[in-house]
Amino acid sequence: MLRFENLGKRFDNHVVFEGLHFASGAGCVALCDENGSGKSTLLGILAGVLDASRGEVWLDGHSLRSAPLKAKAALAYVPDDCMASPFQTGRALLELVASAKGVTLDARTLDIAEQFGLAPHMEKQFEQMSLGTRKKFFLAATTIGQPAVIIADEPGNGLDATARAVLVDLFKRLAVNSTVFFSTHDLALVRACEAKTVGFADLASKTA
Numbered sequence: 018m019l020r021f022e023n024l025g026k027r028f029d030n031h032v033v034f035e036g037l038h039f040a041s042g043a044g045c046v047a048l049c050d051e052n053g054s055g056k057s058t059l060l061g062i063l064a065g066v067l068d069a070s071r072g073e074v075w076l077d078g079h080s081l082r083s084a085p086l087k088a089k090a091a092l093a094y095v096p097d098d099c100m101a102s103p104f105q106t107g108r109a110l111l112e113l114v115a116s117a118k119g120v121t122l123d124a125r126t127l128d129i130a131e132q133f134g135l136a137p138h139m140e141k142q143f144e145q146m147s148l149g150t151r152k153k154f155f156l157a158a159t160t161i162g163q164p165a166v167i168i169a170d171e172p173g174n175g176l177d178a179t180a181r182a183v184l185v186d187l188f189k190r191l192a193v194n195s196t197v198f199f200s201t202h203d204l205a206l207v208r209a210c211e212a213k214t215v216g217f218a219d220l221a222s223k224t225a
Contacts, residue, residue, distance in 0.1 A: 018042055018043065018076070018078075018165045018166050019039070019063070019075070020039065021073065022072055023038065023071060023073070024071070025069065025072055026055065026059070026062060026067070027070045034054075034058075035221075037072070038220060039220050042196065044196065044212075045192045045212035047212040047213070047215070049200075049214050054217055060168050060169075063166075063168050063198065064168045065088065066096075076088040076089070077165035079091060090162075091166055092164055092166050093161070093166070095156055095168070095170060097171050098148070100151060101143045103142065105143055106141060107130075107138050107146070107150075107154045110158065115161050118161055120162050125160055126160045129160050129187060130153070133156065135150070135153055135157065138150050138154075156172060156184060160187070166198070167188075167195055167197045168199070171199075172184060172188075173203050184206075188210045199212075
């Protein structure tokens with residue numbers, strides 16, 4: 018469901034990474050590496066918000082380079098800061114994602130939002146929310162439209178113990194039929210999600 022080949026990124030003369038390879042079907046995969054290694058850059062490329070300098074990414078069999086609309090239709094993305102339009106409300110974000118995927122905002126997503134404690138925040142604007150609350154809205158949105166690939170950058174940041182438990186349950190359920198690829202420094206979260214761990218050295222060796 019998620020595959021990339023010979024992926025590389027550089028900014029001017031600075032090489033962030035090169036020669037990365039990966040392929041995975043359904044399941045949880047945690048990208049664990051040191052700060053500054055390029056984790057957020059890699060996830061941004063996989064989500065189609067950054068361009069790779071070389072290589073190619075496929076989401077559910079669709080190339081981000083040659084079929085970007087089909088590839089992104091198979092994707093749910095949770096960025097690190099989870100800042101949508103500052104004046105957009107939480108409910109508007111969920112409705113926008115549903116509209117983009119051609120579905121209605123259903124009870125399953127609203128139930129996840131309720132489990133995350135988002136009911137009092139649905140009409141708040143994103144500029145009024147804490148990081149944790151913004152993160153919860155983006156995590157709830159991963160249930161919309163049955164995405165084949167979920168990319169999440171540090172999904173546990175800003176979450177309290179109750180919300181982390183909801184996150185773990187959500188990722189384990191999504192991973193039954195989808196690839197959940199997330200970055201984290203939190204090994205307890207990795208273990209709770211029963212995730213396979215990879216680092217840049219693994220991705221460069223073609224054995225991931």
